[in-house]
Amino acid sequence: MPKNSFVTCPHCGGETVPKEKVLLDGWTRRGTVLVCAFCGGELPSAESPEATAPAADRKTSALAALLGSEVPEAVKLTASAEERRFCRDCRYYIKHPFLSRCERRQAEVNPMDDCPDFALPDPPAPDATPNH
Numbered sequence: 001m002p003k004n005s006f007v008t009c010p011h012c013g014g015e016t017v018p019k020e021k022v023l024l025d026g027w028t029r030r031g032t033v034l035v036c037a038f039c040g041g042e043l044p045s046a047e048s049p050e051a052t053a054p055a056a057d058r059k060t061s062a063l064a065a066l067l068g069s070e071v072p073e074a075v076k077l078t079a080s081a082e083e084r085r086f087c088r089d090c091r092y093y094i095k096h097p098f099l100s101r102c103e104r105r106q107a108e109v110n111p112m113d114d115c116p117d118f119a120l121p122d123p124p125a126p127d128a129t130p131n132h
């Protein structure tokens with residue numbers, strides 16, 4: 001039975017194409033039902049779309065679990081101090097409320113720019129008073 005065939009909705013009586021709707025129980029996916037595209041009423045279905053859904057869910061969560069275990073490691077590898085050459089981390093970067101400037105180039109810059117003139121700021125002196 002083709003999924004996109006027109007059916008007569010028992011709720012509004014219109015000729016409608018069934019839409020798949022995911023049933024949720026809290027955060028748990030319970031399955032899918034076919035609903036009317038016009039009134040949203042649940043349609044009686046001879047086929048069972050939920051028969052194929054759990055398999056797809058398992059595949060997706062397995063992939064997510066695999067990616068989830070690898071993502072933190074990748075982030076850790078790229079976040080070394082040598083790799084960070086963004087203007088926002090530069091000693092010449094001046095942050096203003098509406099624009100950011102480079103003191104060295106005397107020009108407007110983007111905080112995430114990768115600058116050839118990048119210079120790490122001096123470590124703050126132990127007796128420096130924060131000037132907020």
Ligand SMILES: [Zn+2]
Binds near residue numbers: 012037040041
């Ligand atoms: Zn309807």
